Amino acid sequence: MNSSSSEKIADISFDTLNTVLGLKKFDQKFLSVLADQDSSLHRNLLSYRQQKTNFTAIELSEFLLALAPHIEAFIALNFDIENETKASCKRITNEKAIHVFKKQFIQRRSRRYRGEMDIPYTELDLWLSQQINDIEDRELAVSQYAVSLLEDTEKFAEDIKRLTQWIIHIRKNNAAANISENWISFKLPALIDYAQLVPLEDISNDPVGRRQAKPETYVRRDGFCLTDHRMNLRQTMGEVNYCIYCHDHDGDFCSRGFPENKKDPGSGFRVNPLGETLTGCPLGQKISESHLLKRDGHDIAALAMVARDNPMLPATGHRICNDCMKACIYQKQDPVNIPEVETGILTDVLKLTWGVEIYLLLIRWNPLRQEQYLPEYNNNRRVLVVGLGPAGFTMTHHLSMAGCNVTSVDGLKLEPLDEHLLTSPIRHYSSIVESLDDRILSGFGGVAEYGITVRWDKNFLKLIYISLARRENVGLSGGVRFGGTLTIDDAWYEGFDHISIANGAGLPKVIPMINSLARGMRQANDFLMALQLTGAAKFDSLANLQVRLPAVVIGGGLTAIDTATELQSYYIRQVEKTLIRYTVLEEKMGREKIFAGLDEENQGILETFLEHGNAVATERKRAADCNEEPNFLPLLRQWGGVTLTYRRGLNESPAYLRNHDEIVKALQEGIFYAEGVEPVEAMLDEYGHVAGLRCRVKQQRDGLWLASEEQILPARAIMVAAGASPNTVYENEYTGSFKMDGNHFMPHICHPSGVQPVAVADNCKADEFGPFTSYSYQDKRISFIGDTHPVFHGSVVKAIASSLRTYPEIIKLLDQQPEDPYRKKMDNFTSEFQKRLSATVDRIDTTHPAVVEMWVRAPMAAKNFQPGQFFRLQTFEKFSRVVAGTRLQIPLQTVSGAGVDGDCVRLLLLRFGANARIAEQLKPGDPLVLMGPTGSPAKLGHQRTVMVIAGAWGAAVMIDLGRALRAAGNRVLFFASFRCQDDIYFKDELEQCADQIVWASTTDSLIECRRPQDSSVQQANIIELIKDYKNGNLTAGNEENLIKLSDVDEIMIMGSTGLLKAMQRSLKDDLKPLFKDGVHATGTVGSPMQCMMKGVCGQCLQWQIDPATGKRTRAVFSCANQDQPLSWIDLDNLGARQAQNRLSEYMTGLWVNHVIEQLPPKKK
Template sequence: AEGDRSLAEGLRAYRSGGEGFEGVLGSDFLLSLAPWVERFIGEVFAIEAEVRALRERTRSHEVVMAFKKHFVLRRARRYRGGFPWSFAELDQWLDQEVRRRGWSGEDREWAIARLGEGWLEEEAAHAEAIDRLTQWCGLILQDPQAALAVQGWSSFRLPQRVDPEALVPLKRWEDRPGAPLVAAEGSLRCRDGFHLTDPRMDPRDVQSEVHYCLYCHAHEGDFCAKGFPEKKGVAELGLKVDPLGVILTGCPLEERISEMQVLKRDGWSIAALAMAMVDNPMVPATGHRICNDCMKSCIYQKQDPVNIPQVETRILTDVLNLPWGVEIYALLTRWNPLRRTQYLAQPYNGRKVLVAGMGPAGFTMAHHLLQEGCAVVGIDGLKIEPLPQPWLEQPIRDWSRLQEDLDDRILLGFGGVAEYGITVRWDKNFLKLIYLTLARRPNFQMFGGVRLGGTVTVEDAWALGFDHVCIATGAGLPRMVPMGESLARGMRQASDFLMALQLTGAGKRSSLANLQVRLPAVVIGGGLTAVDTATEVQAYYVRQVEKVLARYERMAARSGEEALRAGLCAEDTEILDEFLSHGRAVRAERARAAAEHEAPNFVPLIRSWGGVTLAYRKGMRQSPAYTRNHEELIKAMEEGLYYREGLEPLRAELDRYGHVAQMVFRQMHETEGRWLASDQDWSMPARAVFIAAGTVPNTLYEREYPGTFQLDGDHFQTHVAHPRGPLQAVQVAEHCKAPESGPFTSYTDHGGHRISFIGDTHPVFHGSVVKAIASAKAAYPQVMRSLQGLADGGGDLAAFQQRLRHLLRARVLRIDRGNPAVVELWVEAPLAARNFRPGQFFRLQTYESHSAERAGTRLQIPVLTVSGAGVEGDAVRLLVLQWGTGPRLVGRLEPGDP
């Protein structure tokens, strides 16, 4: 801050922990510093003109915001006079006024706002025009017909009262008791495939949200960040609980939301991003369609809150869309002058940490430890695709280079459940950005297909030279629902379906993966996993039947229908015919829609085949999806789902082939706010049943190596570590803002090594991406303190990294195709070979990015579960039966293939 000496001195004091930066003073200081960061970045990247243009574009909406305030909210809403002109006359007059000034009518909202604001500059001289414009606005507010003229205008979008009991607009499908609930009239959306389902707000709407904000940091009332207190200024009373029973914690990261919005309001987009990144360097993994804890705690409790996630995502994308936007984000993760700590990445400090799990918790922990100077090795049990080498070595000018259509994007496998659970409602290209910024760090290594407890044990970690292990392995097993025939064909865990859909790429046209789903489908559960499963089943079903039809026609043309069907049993033939007829119906709908130049609408077809029903044991209003993130329910219902309340699953009933045919439920009834079982059963046809009853934290390691950790119920016992003192068990904190979350497990050894656990594995941070990120933010300072007590680290980092590459990478060593029924594969994987146990299973899969595409089909080995058949030196022997397409591709592998 050369240009401002006192600010430069302030910055020095800020960094050295000086006083005077608490509360409002700190906010004011950062707000005066942030524009300097923007100017500096503009200069460094030589993009001053583009940054200025973005600022002007952002500020160009100012006039519309002023018009909304002065005319719509103040004058028109309070107008009590008469309406001597008709709406059409006023509308025509406005058009003439716009034309008279030579403005194009393209952005009519802007032009009319400009007119009005111009007149207000000389109010007395333009009293009549102001009056007429007020009437025009007034008629729009009163008359739905007139309102059509301003459809989609930010200036006329007014906050609505919030009724916690009616957050999701619904109606009964048919006018009879027992009919399912569906989305309200006129709100169905046509979805086709796996493209991003939500285009987000446009820049003007976002500015409107920004202007709606009251910038409460100025009086320390920014509850969106800090949490909504029971009583302001009396911290002992704790946080408020909303009418749906949710503790209003605000943003788990305490992101400086109010300050960020002030900067965005004034056009400082890079500065606003830097402000958000003070507390949330992983900002691409938060925001729109991911989190809403901030909105829930906004000061507006009785009317719509400020849509902060939309604002945050807009700020990020505005910066990414600048030339070198990717590099600006990457720079701000390593260097951010607005941060009091970690404003600059530290040089290597000799400490090495193994982070198990590369979901949001794990990648955030990796980031913070790298900033502190540690070397970090991230492992994940699942495959992680490599990034193109040039991206790692050369700066990227255009964000568009990283962006892919989600419908045919290569699933990188980085990001845990954010990657393979959360659906295409959220732009997963953002995960690639985080992956890229981490992968470029020289002190970071990452290995996919390496499981803590399988390939690497805790003892291996110490023997390899690690100083700390952080467990970020997410939620473990799904909760089971006790019911009859739960293992029958057609019954699945919802999370298995989502994972198979994404990890095998089954939803892609080019994929060979086999994932059979039939309709009608029932999804049992009330959380986001159930909601996501239901929407994806619908989208996938359409793709599946189209794929079957197209492949069937191609194969039949080659070998004849008779030959094709010869090997099929009666059940397979039935299913094939069902899929072919549905495939033809989908094709006909596509043709119809194309002829009428509109998007195909598959909802009526899906409904005619029985549809997809969400079945929950209580009312929707009690479901976790409703209480925590009702927007997701609104959007999901818009895709045409059915919702049935009060259904407790009892059993599945099977057809003559042993496949599920219908579900039987116990009916529940609401009495005085409680859902109680009745003595009535209720059945519905179901060819696919998905169970989404929640998950429990991952404590699998303790099951595999009993005695390693103390458990507390279904999770690791939470511990705190006192400086140089022993670990101390603590109770599970009430919420993620509690001062002591207990980030350590009970583990400690003679060398003083400790093991932390974060994210979904941790009972306090379980359940959301932003909480997972917050858990790493809360835990890393304690991890750093615990490292101080250890014997000197150090050693040659390059040699350490080289050794890990050798031990943890898997590649084909030898392949024997001598027996036509079985391929014998030797895979070099030294650590896996060392820890091999007879009967152990391995996942065999190739990288999608390394697999060739032939005639629209990707020749990738999908996930195969193969049992290990012994070891020889550093190699594991796998025997793959040549049964099915995937296993046959194994025979095409060559020595050296990863």
């Protein structure tokens, strides 16, 4: 961060708030003011910081509550917002009348009233209107009037009676639904029925027994704007006043957890009727205290109280976590909606002038903390944090606060922030808020970015991103794969002292059902990531994500819930975007030409999309004419809708147990729910596409779910959300790095003599939880946090808590390590290392008709690249031009490495599809994302004879691989199949990659043969070509064959699925006699890929088969191992996977051609 800005906030310079020295001076100023105002509190604060005061829990609360208003006053004074804070306080205190009215009249007097109801409601309502003045805010006016009556209950007895009757008419006789439904004062807690937390109604005559929400609760959703705008101030204050502030008697179980025995803190936590352990807030947040401050109108003080234990509070709260609610003292009736209050506390401060800067200040300077109340000076310690999800960004915060130089990396693309956000103060939060429907998809936040939907405001992530990006001792880098771009050994070599692994969950589970992973079937993670990271849902995006209706989502967790709602909304966006682009293309090209490029199946799909797109347009027009929001639900239902299925009962599902409110909200969007449904088979149509889900429908008897009959659910899309495991991919790649305990790293604690394994703790508040892995090399250790850790997996707030609890252990460990006497203190260490992790275009050659050659300067990627590996190439959304309403961005592209030169990686992009056209527009210096290397390096062997069969795609790999094979002492025979001479690229290099080449053209013209040992033929059938080679029937060639097929030890096939199929079949049959027994054949599996991080999204999942029986054995992540034994590959499945987005890709290609034609010629 360049912190040279001279811009000021009132009398505070920007540097003051963003440097350690500036914050320490700011703190000294506060202490001085506090000493003048309250010398006793000042002494207590100093003693508290020096840990000389042994407060009881109640005394600590009292101390914090006394101190917090002083912090607020000091900030308001220094930010020159005293008038704003006073006005905000007045707004809150004005609301108190509503809560007095609710408590005294609605909850007490109306319930106790036993008199006659002798006055009609209309007469009472008219009378009441005459008593009040404010008709704009009638609830407040009525409340203030009611409170005034309490000043003399005898004098106003008749008026109190009238008002009480008016209330009873509304509550019991439903006399005024607008009041009973909308006034906070009439919102009363309901009793909890744990077995019926989600109201549902049956769908009559449904063969699967699907259920739905009551139609009157349906909401209209349009697109991907924020769907939940949270409570307003009055609603929030209703929850604040419902709280009974249990901290004053050690009863704040929302924070500390609900004890099994209140008199015995060591008795453990209570378990609720759903079997959930009531641990309370994993962070131990001072909830009750913050509510009390909020009640009294202290917005900033309340925020300081929350940020004391939860500096990452933008990433928690409403629609994220509810551990606190579950442990609320109210166990038999609705709990206090603590997450709403927490988020309301944050947003109310953000609405203030300089609200963003106040939040950013309070997470770095917070006198309420006993530790980390200020950041430390640089301690010259270096820590690598792997992952920038909730656990990773929280660990980055705490370690940087402790003075460490922190480099935090993530495999996702990380869009850079606008420079002014890093170098100038932000006056108004509204200036940085983006609509979720068209915001830049930053990539920051990991699962919080791609896994959580627009039910939650992702603008909050930007606050945390800005905070970390401004710090001089923090470096944030995206597109970095741990185990590829950067290894453990690399980290130690580069000078890091510790690694903290926070790379979340991975390895989504595949359901063992017939035709699993058929075309139209996806992993839920794959869908959500494509939707929310590549930007498929945005009108200006070129990302491809093709889905059809009806759809079925399999799973009972929150991922399944999110997938169902987003799939429904995305379908509307997809057909709308298809129609818009088609209309332009039809005018330009004509219908016949567009449809001519499609087979019969995709012509039918396009017709359906256009028909549905027109229906959407019609509904939009109707809604606009009626001045109302469009209602797409009838259309979605007409087209089959989205059904969520779970193998057991709804109230046994993980989503119900953890956060039933999300199910309620999803069903209000019109989702169907089917309980007791076990998938058996994905039914396919004549084209091999999913057409239905055959399932076993079970009935519950005596608490057991027993199979009764089979039914078929119509389904053109099936999404699987069957759970995931901790991401331990590094151990799979570098076996022996870590000891495992089942599917996760074995937890360890650290001693001066080494690490010691411990059992997995019962819950996230256990004293000993084992923050370290087994890794131990000299004085180096590796910790693991978040979803990777078995104690903290499964929720955002637990991930954050894992970092809060682990960072002190890391600091303790670092303090024990001797300082390296040869290490220079580099204040710019993180920024310098970031450059080594980054990628920029070094040079680009677009002159070849077949490929775009690009050299990318990416030092760490180049260092670790091995022949046969590949990369995920992306361009930044932020820097991409928008032409004709289209962002010319490469959403993602799998591209093979074609060699390295120093710090540069060579890439060859074939000229087909949209991405190569966009790549042509790049120029030297342009930043890129080059995630990798990934995939498995080729097994080179030694002194073998290797036969390579490749076409235009495989030749890019061969340029580097062939050289490596020959350098290892192997002989290489290369069958190179191209359409014609013009399609061959870098022929000189290809000749150097093989001892002998057989050039095969698939058209009439022969490819020039320049070496005596090479041959050239016209042959489109590779099997016949190999036979001709064996029999000496080649029609060209200047010398006899040098390499005999009988000498071949290894066959590598890098080509189309059709080529792989032909070779797989023929090597068992007519080609088998041509080779020696036991010749090993591998095929490069060109699965569709997205994350390419070896088991996160699951798009690359590919079935393997038993060569003897042809039956499926297991599904593998082909981005982890792209070169597989040819006989193991289920090539029918591969072909189906490759065709998932066929129509979308075709239409995108046409659209990109149209858009690029509108660009001015590229300057040479």
